[in-house]
Amino acid sequence: MKDDLQNWQGIVGGAIAAIVLLIALNSFIIINPGEAGVLSILGKARDGALLEGIHIKPPFVSVVDIYDLTVQKFEVPAQSSTKDLQDLSARFAINFRLDPTQVVEVRRKQGTLQNIVSKIIAPQTQESFKIAAARRTVEEAITKRNELKQDFDQALGDRLDKYGILVLDTSVVDLTFSPEFARAVEEKQIAEQRAQRAVYVAQEAEQEAQADINRAKGRAEAQRLLAETLKAxxxxxxxxxxxxxxxxxxxxxxxxxxxxxxxxxxxxxxxxxxxxxxxxx
Incomplete structure (x- = not known):
């Protein structure tokens, strides 16, 4: 009986130790550099983001969602119409990161990073591109591409800032226009090349004519000098x-x-x- 009691006490002691260890392991969390955590107790997000370091949390009833604060890059397509009602399509590469002070609001309103991209960044990119494209013609959008990007960056930054998303940089990966406009541009380039060729031919003919005049003047002058020499x-x-x-x-x-x-x-x-x-x- 005494041995059975000791065995039972050993089992209970081991179970208690395991429970204590499990509680201890679930009572803290380590946040790595470049990350932020949001503590939720019984499904409710608590104020104040958990930044890098060790943090205490209630065991079993709490969950910590980790968010990457490093630079994220996504390519987002967008379509719009220009001021002259031409279709214009673009693809933007957007570099952004989450504002550490707004991570809790991001957790409450958007949830995951995938939701941020699909529900916030993609539609706001579309709206920002519409604002930038509507200010210029399709030809100006092509010839003044930097100005188009500046308007787009301004509009996108203002729209995403209120969601706790910091836009670091954008780049236009691709910019395309309708087939009709593409043909018009090609025809215009061909016409300009022909006009330049005609100007070149005219200049060449003018130079050749001037060369003939100069040669004739040279022969006349040589003959005049020869005549004077013969008279002497x-x-x-x-x-x-x-x-x-x-x-x-x-x-x-x-x-x-x-x-x-x-x-x-x-x-x-x-x-x-x-x-x-x-x-x-």
């Missing part, structure tokens, strides 16, 4: 030299008959037969 003393020698150079460079042979004026001052050669001279020799 010794001009006949210049003319004779030019004739000899022309024969030599042209590949011609020295003619057998030369014509030369009897006037020794003339630049025109007199006429005689070189062949006769060779036969006489």
């Amino acid at each position: 003393q010794g001009g006949q020698l210049v003319l004779q030299k030019e004739a000899i150079e022309a024969w030599r460079t042209g590949g011609a042979q020295m003619p057998k008959v030369l014509v030369m004026d009897k006037d020794s001052n003339s630049s025109v050669p007199f006429l005689f037969n070189l062949g006769n001279i060779q036969e006489a020799n």
Whole structure:
């Protein structure tokens, strides 16, 4: 009997120790850096977020929901109409994180992070894009993309701030427009390329014409200088030299008959037969 009593006491003692250990383990929670916890007792969220460190909580009747406070990134699609009633579609990459001071309200109103994205961020992204797109035409949305993004960031930041969501950065991953506008843009680019080609051809023709004028002026000036040289003393020698150079460079042979004026001052050669001279020799 004594042994049975001791065994029973050992079992009870072990059970009590296990219960105490279980209660102890359920009486505190560790919040890691970059996280925040929301304590709920019997399903009701308590005020004050639990930040990193060790926190005491009532065992068995309490639950702590952990929220990631680090930067989150999601891609969200959006569609809108521009000021000129053109369809415009975009896809935004949104970097955000939860405000630690608003985590309890997030837990009470939105619940999980997935709910935050689907029920808050996605619809507010759509509304913000409508605000930004409606302020400009589709062409301005493309050519002034930075301004479109600035308007979108402002609208989205204002809308998400009241939900405890801090927008850190956004980027336009994709921006597309209707097929009709795409064709119009392509036709406009083709027309601009043709116009630029026509301008280039006209400029090229004008430059070529100017080059011809310059060459003609150069030839006229050369002829004028040559004429003045021939009129001056010794001009006949210049003319004779030019004739000899022309024969030599042209590949011609020295003619057998030369014509030369009897006037020794003339630049025109007199006429005689070189062949006769060779036969006489």
